[in-house]
Amino acid sequence: MENLVSNIPVIQNRNPANARRILNNSVGLNAVNDPADVLQIQNYLKALGYPVQNNGSIANSQTDNTIISILNFQANNNIQVTGIINPNDQTYNTLKQLNSASISLTEEVDESLHQPFITNSFIFRRNAGNANTLNVIFEGDSWLDYPVPRVLDLYDTITDRNQRLNLNCLHLAKFGETTSQMYADRANFVQYISGYRIDRIYFSGGGNDVFPQLGRILNAGVTLFDASFFTDTAKLNELKSMSSGDSLYQKCIRYKRYLNTATFDAALFNTVNLNRIFTVIMRNYLGFGSIINTHATPNTIFYMHTYDYPLFKLGVRPSIIGVDLPLGPWIKPVFDRLGITDEILKAYIIIRLLDKFYALLLQIKNHFNYYGYRFQCRIIDYRGLLNSSEYWRDEIHPNSVGARRLSTRVNF
Template sequence: MPSNGVITLEELNRRLADPSVSDEELSRYFNVDQERSGPFSPVLTLNSNTVSIPPTAEGTARSAALLNSANFIARLRRHVAFNARVGEGSYHGPILVSEGDSWFQYPFKLTDVIDDLMQKYAVFSLDAAGDTLSNMFREAEYMEAIASTGASILLFSGGGNDIVAGGNLSAHLFDFDPAKSPAAHLRPSFNVVLDEAIGIYSKLVRQVAQKFPSLHIICHGYDYTIPANGPWLGKPMASRDITDLALQKAIAQVMVDRFNERLSLLQSSSARLHYIDCRGTVPAGEWYDELHPTNVGYRKVANKFAAKVEELSQRARTVDRRANKARATVSKETSSRGPTSQALGTASRSAKTKEGPTGRSLHIGLNAVDPAHYAGWSGPLNACEFDSQDMYEIADGLGYVATALLTAKATRENVTAEIERAAQDLVAGDIFFISYSGHGGQLPDFNGDEDDAVDETWCLYNGQLVDDELYTYWSKFKPGVRVLVLSDSCHSGTITKNIAPGGLAELAVVWVPLARAMPSDVAARTFRQNRDFYSALGSSLDKLEARVVSRAIDTPISCSVRLISGCQDNQVSLDGPGNGAFTAALINVWDHGRFNRDYKAFHAAIGRKLPDTQSPNLWSIGPSNPVFDAQTPFAI
């Protein structure tokens, strides 16, 4: 090396290929081009004070080639270090795979999170500065890496580009308004960007969990970034006349909070996802730029990861010590083929881990109703019990604690007791799945909340359950609980109820012999025969719903309810010999669990298999839950 400390390109290449030369030593040969860098995608240049670049076309080309391969070179260096650690024979710690953005790989200039963790652990790194969530999920390199290394933990870092809207933050900001709060300066489109990011996260977690059910995933939310007139935060805000530094910082905090809130929500519904909250970890003086901590700041984040790795590794060692005993004492009990008309059900042992969210399900199927209540009408149907049994088997196979109530057992008392029990027991991240197959009915609208002056009902064995009642039950569920409702009955388009439903498309009512609808003359006779019961019910609901409406204004319904129904409110659902038309289409689309898209796609695919006279509805009430939106159907 020349005496002035400047090295040649050849010498730099040699040092890059030498694993004994640390990244910290190599950092002096590079600078960061802030103008050309993207968010979480630093662009390096050679430091002309330490690297001699020949002033020729060949020299320029060689230096460009070296810089373009910075991520690749950094990855190779890490792979060499990984192989050396696991090959030395003395390492007995966990095997980790890491996939992430520039918080996991900031080539050469910074000692990032993975650089710190590699000092103690064997980490097979797939990280690349500038990598995006969508690209990581599309290429899914981590799947092969987990399989080939036998890793027990996947470290994941992604979504930073989404927080700053891929460098286009100004498009998601309103112009400065002194009357607006920091949060009000963010357009609704910013939430859409984050929801899409969490949707990818959710798919990635499911993808890994399905193939590697015992593997843990550790992810993180970013810390509070500090706008500093940079191209990702400060300047986009200034372009909207948001120039006050305190306001810029407050808006950035809202952005980071919203991303962290979504990751926390995802963790609550994912058995083996562990989210690290990094907010407040990196103080103001430990930021290298608007988005990246300094070496000291990264070390503090790495310490949080290390603590979680140690916790999970200790848990795994405890499991290993008990493994032989557990195998020797495994239960030989067997479960029945399916439900009877009694309330049944414990989940499949292998489908649900002790950790993570709980799935509770209730499956209601009535091939007849009690003539004593329905004015002498028994309402015979063919396939509703079959529907309930099939939904039970799907839920049981996925690990739900499943219950079936068939015909005479499907009373108002039994059904509402099961719903109330679920509302009491389930907590944030859990899911309640309820399916109904039977007649749909209509009653006079007692509280004036229906545009068509009628309330939709489920015809249970000894009386109708009104949509207004269902809403009051949903209001009892805790925040963060997911509720999935499948209703294969007539007039079921909004059976879950909404305080302020939007208009529905006008669709012709088609009456056919196999419709799951209580005939209008039977409905009239049933109401007249039970006028006192339904009038008293309507009066009590009027008072109860007034309280619910007040709550909905002050504190909106806490759980997220999603309904997929067999038809619209002004249509009928068809019965059949083996299943109802809606349930048959659903089972066909589900295809024994091979369907791997979200609920919106599930609803559309079911609709394509039904006649034009039966249009399934997709309906939601309660707070938006992007994790729920992105999940495959029935996922716990």
């Protein structure tokens, strides 16, 4: 999905209670911008998850949130990008149409208990020869296979969001698997990609390689965020003046460009161990890439994704009906053992580690391109999207709302 600016839409509730049915004047960049019409458009956009304020006002600038959301909505729906909405034009009619649709997935719907493989594979095989289907393999970890009922994962929300494409999906993901375990258990993947036309592969892997190994990745002895780690003293003092919580973590993400990465990395990360872990991940990704390359066509697209920064619910374990499951947490215990209590230091360890993982995925993609692999490769970058505790289920997994938010970046 291409966006003109960084604000990404999120589907939350497609039935805005306060949206009016008739738009009388133009709304947007250099438009008439009658407050009542602006409020209607803001209600529509916010109901689709765009980050706007329902205030009935617009500042005629490219940085106004409503205008940014209009621009992104037009780009995301293949509408001519003008930044303006007129009565009964294509943008307005599309907004009304989307808002009249009902959400097909809710957290009360037990969608995360995916079909058993024998049933899922039978349905996939039955439909795979249909020229009108888009055949998709999902392989990966708990971001595609969250083990708690009634919590939507990315598999649920991506397939729901793209159902207009007549998807025919094979679900191979298993929660808790490392990329090495996925590769060792590749028999079904090989069987189906070699035996059927596969149009898309969505792959989620690496989190279980990295986070359980955090104790080996971090150096001991650094417990406070040193001033030498930052290039802007005023910005660092601003962070230090804030208490822990969402606002601090959000600002740490925004200020990551002021991190002196060379100094920080040298102090915090055991480079030898981290490189070993990343080398294993890369080897397994390239192994899957070789399998795909053998059977793919130039129309096959291989999707890899980053994880988002798990800053907002450190120490929270997966649970069901209020009872903690014997899973995790993976990050906070390591910080506790190393004596790391500085919230800024915690934040930048996580931010930097996830940014390094993105660089690893980029290296993998460049490998595919350089050596002329036949399939297309795309990286879905989720970093910074789940920027509030309201989007996280536990320490490292999004909740249903977060999964819907992530799925807006996936367009098959």
